[in-house]
Amino acid sequence: MNTLMIDGKYIEVPEGTTILEAARRAGIYIPTLCDDPRLEPYGACRLCLVQVKGMPRPVTSCTTPATDGMEVQTSNEQIERIRKTIVELLLSDHPNDCMVCEKAGDCTLQELAYFYNLRENRFWGERRQYTRKDANPFIERDMEKCVLCGKCVRVCEEVQGVAAIDIAYRGFQAKVCPPFERDLDCEFCGQCVSVCPTGALIGKQSLGKGRQKDIKRVDTVCPYCGCGCNITLHVSRNEVIRVTSEPDTLNEGWLCVKGRFGFRFVNSPDRLKTPLIRRNGRFEEATWTEALGYIASNLKRIKKQYGADAIAGLSSARCTNEENYLFQKFMRAVIGTNNVDHCARY
Amino acid sequence: MGREVEIKICMGTGGLAAGGRAVMNAFAEGLKAEGIDAKVSENCSIHQVGCRGFCARDVLVDVIIDGKRTTYQYIKPEMVEQIIKNHIIGGEVVQDWTVKEDYQAFHDKQVKVVLADCGEVDPEDIDSYISRRGYEALQKVFREMTPEKVINTIEASGLRGRGGAGFPTGVKWDFARRNPGDVKYIICNADEGDPGAFMDRSVIEGNPHSVIEGMIIGAYAIGAHHGYVYIRAEYPLAVERLKIALEQARQRGFLGRDILGSGFDFDIKIKLGAGAFVCGEETALIASIEGKRGMPRPKPPFPAQKGLWGKPTVINNVETLANVPAIIRNGALWFAKFGTEKSKGTKVFALTGKVNNTGLIEVPMGISLREIIYDIGGGIEGGRKLKAVQTGGPSGGCIPAEYIDISVDYESLARMGSIVGSGGMVVMDETDCMVNIAKYFLEFTQAESCGKCVPCRIGTKRLLEILSRITDGRGRPGDIDLLVTLSEDVKAGSLCGLGQTAPNPVLSTIKYFRDEYEAHIHEKRCPAGVCKNLLTYTIIEEFCKGCTMCARVCPAGAIVGEKKQPHHIVQEICIKCGACFETCKFKAIKKG
Known part of the structure; x- marks a missing residue:
């Protein structure tokens, strides 16, 4: 364990902890755009600069390991000046269309501008201008809003193992894009959307459906597979408009394309809301008691008439392991047959 | 007894461009005939x-006839025949074509350690290097020195990194040696990228074995068995000669397994850089070798702890490594004899700009700028007045003429707001606009920024835009202060050396030439007469003879007037190209 002092406060942290992590544990706020504790440190936004006693220049707290006896100052005149300059520089190359931006209210850049009370900007000049052209149904990329924090690139490579995007070009022209600036053609897991601190990456299905202040958040479990990822439904006007996941869940906030973007069925008029029983060649709505009774009596009837092996059971990958276990147990012990299988085998 | 005749023809990139190959062929054919x-x-x-x-x-x-050397300059193939007939056969030197006293003066104040054998050895012939004590240092190391002793010697010599930062080489080696790990790397940084700098290229083109020998010694000192030379693909001749040299060194057993029976294995690979300036930064260079995008990462960890493929790695500049064999051969004390207390040895500079003698020079640290410019450089072109010296390329700063007597060493230049850097030295005279110079360097750095960190990516862009509007005549009050604050923030906030030094040309020119900035902003005037938008060309009526020359060369048709009558420039049409100014024989055109 190392003991360091941050802003006059002693903090004990394990070896390998960064200054930023140590400060967070102590409840000390350090602004940052490019840090995500789940990703490799990057050190690009330079907002998390802190002064370490004995070091000639400010260092990024997200990349500098906390060492024993270290004395850290998270704020001073020079550091605040640099942070403000950085935010101003970012805003000088940003559409600044918060009034109509999907991300308003949930945007780190907007928060920083508010925090530094940037009503005016000392800097102005050329702004990057790009044509939006992605044809995919899931991810809207507005690269003019990109701050090059590199989180999307890192999550794609480090977490998803896909590496569909990287930074191309140099200097002011640097841009995150797929190879040769082709259209995005990936798994569309949307991990990049989930880590983007600005409105550069947005889920297309949510466009125009409501921003942060308009929504009710409902924590639930993803129904798609046995993993049981924790998800948060964003509900606006009784409609699910977005799915997110928090970093402090068992799935660390990571989701796949189905969990993140496959939510439209919830609002579909074709969606089944009750069991259906086919009577006289037509499906009719039924209650669960009715439906389960119908299944039980028919299973009994078939077993008596034709024997247990006339019955087969097919289970689903959308069930948990426990549910699948119970299902095979039911087939073998209650029905009395080994005719049991699972959709994942096909 | 026949005479011993040796002819040496300069075939560096400069020599080749001037027609060295044709001159060499002319000699070969002439002598044969x-x-x-x-x-x-x-x-x-x-x-x-x-x-x-x-x-x-x-x-x-x-x-060179029987050891007596005559040097000819500006030689073209058609001159060769006469040299052969008169001089080589007839024994009569062709005096008109030989170098004069100024050639001697160019060399007099130089001290050559790194360049000692450049221009003497045949870079494509290992025997030529060996005949001049080549690989002697390596043999000495294997014969009588432990790795620790090698490091002690380099530390005692006071050798510091010649790539720009000036970190003590011995200390760097010692770090890498002490860091545990059975796999370590040594990398030679030959990604020379400063505009106008060609020190490293010339060393590799002129004496590649000195770099290879230095690398092997370094590898032995830190315990590395693999080395890389990261060299720009834009240096085809250097790459070619390096390849030849590596192959020859392998054949002679200086590289490979069990070098010279020492039991030490080491070999070197060449990795071509794709021309990104930022890849000269060591962490970006490592990323590039690993096949990633060449972007720097924050330090720590330093490469000596976690470098290439996560292993302890030493990265040395070409010139640094080329110093090593001489230090080992002659001893640390010999090397420490040159230079100042903290900056030992010599430094190679690419002397360019408005001096009479431009070229590659090697001087002892501590020499004054005056000696470099007036003794070696032969003074300012056209006898004009020296204004400033820019050292360290885009990472450096401008030193004004009044400080011309300062000593050229790491500390003194840093105190002036500049750096030794990799060795670019641009001499500027009164016809150079300092705002424009700052703009020139910022154009370079902002284009070469990798784009990773915000201060460098957007900060250098905004600096350039402010400088551009000042030179365009759109500067606003407060722009100088804005440049200074933004420069300071970019310096303090940027991730790597590129951004941390990119504002230096701005800060140093503002520090010493603030009046020029003010003239541009407040008076819309460029005192040096460089910034086009701030220039007006007018015809002084009493000098104009009406010869019509100016009207004829004007590409915009902006000059009107009758023959033999004073002419007149229509300002609305004038594009300020200066063609009239240069053409007028009567000095009737005023620029200002």
């Missing part, structure tokens, strides 16, 4: 040699 071996000599040889520094005088040819 004369049947020279039979007539005058038992041993006549022609060698290509690397750059000897005075590129402005290329093609330079040494004719």
Whole structure:
């Protein structure tokens, strides 16, 4: 364990902890755009600069390991000046269309501008201008809003193992894009959307459906597979408009394309809301008691008439392991047959 | 007894560009036609040699007869015949074509350690290097020195990194040696990227084995078995000669397994850089070798702890490594004899700009700028007034003429707001606009920024835009202060050396030439007469003879007037190209 002092406060942290992590544990706020504790440190936004006693220049707290006896100052005149300059520089190359931006209210850049009370900007000049052209149904990329924090690139490579995007070009022209600036053609897991601190990456299905202040958040479990990822439904006007996941869940906030973007069925008029029983060649709505009774009596009837092996059971990958276990147990012990299988085998 | 005739022809990039290959062929054919071996000599040889520094005088040819050397300058193939007939056969030097006193003066104040053999050895012939004590240091190391002793020697010599930052080489090696791990790397940084700098290129082109020998010694010292030379693909001749040299070194057993029976294994690979300036930064260079995008990462961890493929790695500049064999051969004390208390040895500079003698020079640290400019450089072109010296390329700063007597060493230049850097030295006179100079360097750095960190990516862009509007005549009050604050923040906030030093040209020119910035902003005037938008050309009526020359050269048709009558420039049409100014024989055109 190392003991360091941050802003006059002693903090004990394990070896390998960064200054930023140590400060967070102590409840000390350090602004940052490019840090995500789940990703490799990057050190690009330079907002998390802190002064370490004995070091000639400010260092990024997200990349500098906390060492024993270290004395850290998270704020001073020079550091605040640099942070403000950085935010101003970012805003000088940003559409600044918060009034109509999907991300308003949930945007780190907007928060920083508010925090530094940037009503005016000392800097102005050329702004990057790009044509939006992605044809995919899931991810809207507005690269003019990109701050090059590199989180999307890192999550794609480090977490998803896909590496569909990287930074191309140099200097002011640097841009995150797929190879040769082709259209995005990936798994569309949307991990990049989930880590983007600005409105550069947005889920297309949510466009125009409501921003942060308009929504009710409902924590639930993803129904798609046995993993049981924790998800948060964003509900606006009784409609699910977005799915997110928090970093402090068992799935660390990571989701796949189905969990993140496959939510439209919830609002579909074709969606089944009750069991259906086919009577006289037509499906009719039924209650669960009715439906389960119908299944039980028919299973009994078939077993008596034709024997247990006339019955087969097919289970689903959308069930948990426990549910699948119970299902095979039911087939073998209650029905009395080994005719049991699972959709994942096909 | 026949005479011993040796001809050395400069075939560096400069020499080749000036036609060195054709001169060499002319000698070979001329000598053959004369049947020279039979007539005058038992041993006549022609060698290509690397750059000897005075590129402005290329093609330079040494004719050495029985040890007596005559140097010819500006040689073209058609001049060769006369040199052969008069000098080599007739024994009569062609005086008109030989170098004069100024050539000697160019060399007098130089001290050559790194460049000692450039221009002497044939870079494509290992025996030529060996005959000049080449690989002697390596043998000495294996024979009598432990790795620790090698490191102690380099530390005692005071050698510091010649790539720009000036970190003590011995200390760097010691870090890497102490860091545990059975796999370590040594990398030679030959990604020389400063505009106008060609020190490293010339060393590799002129004497590649000195770098290889230095690398092997470094590898032995830190315990590395694999080395890389990261070299720009834009240096095709250097790459070619390096490849030849590596192959020859392998054949002679200086590289490979069990080098010279020492039990030490080491080999070197060449990795071509794709021309990104930022890849000269060590962490970006490592990323590039690993096949990633060449972007720097924050330090710590330092490469000596976690470098290439996560292993302890030493990265040394070409010139640093080329110093090593000489230090080992002659001892640390010999090397420490040159230079100042903290900056030992010599430094190679690419002397360019408005001096009479441009070229590659090697001087002892501690020499004054005055000696470099007036003794070696032969003074300012056209006898004009020195205004400033820019050192360290885009990472450096401008030193004004009044400080011309300062000593050239790491500390003194840093105190002036500049750096030694990799060795660019641009001399500027009164016709250079300092705002424009700052703009020039910012154009370079902002285009070469990798784009990773915000201060460098957007900060240098905004700096350039402010400088551009000042030179365009759109500067606003407060722009100077804005430049200073933004520069300071970019310096303090940027991730790597590129951004941390990119504002130096701005800060140093504002520090010493603030009045020029003010003239641009407040008076819309460029005192040096460089910034086009701030220039007006007018015709002084009483001097104008009405010769019509100006009207004829004007590409915009902006000059009107009758023959033999004073002419007039229509300002609305004038594009300020200066063609009239240069053409007028009567000095009737005023620029200002």
